[in-house]
Amino acid sequence: MRFLLVVLAVLLSACAQQPPRDDSLYRDLGAMPGITRIVEGMLLNVARDPRIVEHFRHVDIQRLRNKLIEKFCVEAGGPCTYTGDSMAETHKGQNVTRSDFNALVEDLIASMDKEGIAVPVQNRLIARLAALRGEVIER
Amino acid sequence: MRFFLIGCLAALTVQTALADNGRLIATGGASSLEGAAGGGITPWAVLAGYGEQHEWGATAFATTVNLPDYRLDVAGLALAYDNRVELSFARQRFDLGTLVHRLNLPDDHLGQDVLGMKVRLFGDVIYDRLPQVSLGLEYKHQSNFDIPRLVGARRDSDVEGYLAASRLFMGAAFGYNVLVNGNLRYSRANETGLLGFGGDRRDRRSLLKEGSVAVLFNPRWAVGVEYREKPDNLSFAGESDWADVFVGYFPNKHVSVVLAYARLGEIATLADQNGTYLSVQGSF
Numbered sequence: 060m061r062f063l064l065v066v067l068a069v070l071l072s073a074c075a076q077q078p079p080r081d082d083s084l085y086r087d088l089g090a091m092p093g094i095t096r097i098v099e100g101m102l103l104n105v106a107r108d109p110r111i112v113e114h115f116r117h118v119d120i121q122r123l124r125n126k127l128i129e130k131f132c133v134e135a136g137g138p139c140t141y142t143g144d145s146m147a148e149t150h151k152g153q154n155v156t157r158s159d160f161n162a163l164v165e166d167l168i169a170s171m172d173k174e175g176i177a178v179p180v181q182n183r184l185i186a187r188l189a190a191l192r193g194e195v196i197e198r
Numbered sequence: 199m200r201f202f203l204i205g206c207l208a209a210l211t212v213q214t215a216l217a218d219n220g221r222l223i224a225t226g227g228a229s230s231l232e233g234a235a236g237g238g239i240t241p242w243a244v245l246a247g248y249g250e251q252h253e254w255g256a257t258a259f260a261t262t263v264n265l266p267d268y269r270l271d272v273a274g275l276a277l278a279y280d281n282r283v284e285l286s287f288a289r290q291r292f293d294l295g296t297l298v299h300r301l302n303l304p305d306d307h308l309g310q311d312v313l314g315m316k317v318r319l320f321g322d323v324i325y326d327r328l329p330q331v332s333l334g335l336e337y338k339h340q341s342n343f344d345i346p347r348l349v350g351a352r353r354d355s356d357v358e359g360y361l362a363a364s365r366l367f368m369g370a371a372f373g374y375n376v377l378v379n380g381n382l383r384y385s386r387a388n389e390t391g392l393l394g395f396g397g398d399r400r401d402r403r404s405l406l407k408e409g410s411v412a413v414l415f416n417p418r419w420a421v422g423v424e425y426r427e428k429p430d431n432l433s434f435a436g437e438s439d440w441a442d443v444f445v446g447y448f449p450n451k452h453v454s455v456v457l458a459y460a461r462l463g464e465i466a467t468l469a470d471q472n473g474t475y476l477s478v479q480g481s482f
Contacts, residue, residue, distance in 0.1 A: 158220050158250040161221055161222050161250070164222060165222065168417065178373070178374060178416045179374060182369040182375055186368040186369060189324065189325055
């Protein structure tokens, strides 16, 4: 029994030594409530955006909203699991152009501005999402 | 100049009708003195306007630099396609001020036209792993050569080239984005060409370093510094390297304003030519 406890203690300390996930961006974005508002604001901007709204015409917006919140949460280091399809999969055949991608970035920035997210925090999220650009455009 | 202002006003009034397609705000830069998209005294690797692939971008600009003894006025246009190639034109007029009477000069100003072409070779200023790198060529024609010839300039027109690299480092300065540009220019232009090309002291082109760093406090405001190395081809006067500190404001994708304090040093025997630089650009 004592042996088992020692093993358990060693295992636990090994776990504790794993670098903790950096969730500072997630917290700076306002955790789940903040990210939810940012995603919803962005989608409202998209709905009013003649440049790209056509891409979302036949999309289940409720599902998109939920998956985007998960995606943003994961990218921001939050305690979420992304349950949607891969970025490459979801954008296949959409022919998203470089300009379309930038338009979405602008709609996201406008939403974050409205939520009062500080520019350095915005930059961190955009940098994470910009890394996904290759899986989104020209598919 | 008046046409330019009317054009700007027209652009402002129709801007609601235009789609803000293309690249992100401020990535078209301002208009440099020689017409190419960039900062003020140096170009960047970015192309004029906001056109992405298969899109056009165009800019028109007016710049005035007020120095203690001189004044430089520039107006020009640039056209870019496909985020790949840019053509630009700039007309410069350099008023010689009091120097005209003191030296009994044949002209009261110097003038120059610059035709430029810039091609993006590879990379993207924001997204790519590589910096955006562009190659530029400029054909410059000095339009009243009497004074430059008098002081030892060898020719009234020339071609020069430059290689420009630009990169946005996201969040690099306390979380704010930083744009870094570096250029190598191969030129023998005296005072960028206003005093002709090549001289009695040196007639060959020199490899000249240029660079700028700008911090973007948000997508619409940039604050930075620029530096431009210059050759010293004429023996009648020294030619200083140029530098400036600037504030750029990009309220939307159709207008931008750059205000700078420029240290242009010695120009045509008069020292301490440091003053204000103001540039307005319309983008279409």
